[in-house]
Amino acid sequence: MHSHDYFTHKGFEDQVVAVVGIGNSGGDLAVELSRIAKQVYLVTRRGTWICNRLIKGGYPADAALVTRKGNFVRKMLPLDMINDTMEKLLSETLNHEAYGLKPEHRVLR
Known part of the structure; x- marks a missing residue:
């Protein structure tokens, strides 16, 4: 799913989530989902x-x-x-x- 299509955290509870991209949207999503997901990975190509x-x-x-x-x-x-x-x-x-x-x-x- 692209961050543009993200509207609610529903469905991510107790899930392992990988957020691809470390821009503002990716960082914001990772922080928000870290509160309800089991584990969140923030993936970046080169740091x-x-x-x-x-x-x-x-x-x-x-x-x-x-x-x-x-x-x-x-x-x-x-x-x-x-x-x-x-x-x-x-x-x-x-x-x-x-x-x-x-x-x-x-x-x-």
Whole structure:
């Protein structure tokens, strides 16, 4: 079933469910079904960097990071340094390696 066709959790009670795809829809479905299904597997082809929608202080990440100051800093710093910093911060929130989610590509690739 495609996430577009999902309307209710009925029928998934005590089932083993595999959600294919780790985009917003797949993640939302996996969380919702994890409350009523016996087991939920989130399947991804190559892993991904999981980012919170909100940052410290409760601000939306995109609105807080995409600013004139942020753009200026990104232009001044080497891309590897930015990737290292972002990957470190993301790994503090969720251990990507422990869950088999750490991809081979860098976070800004």
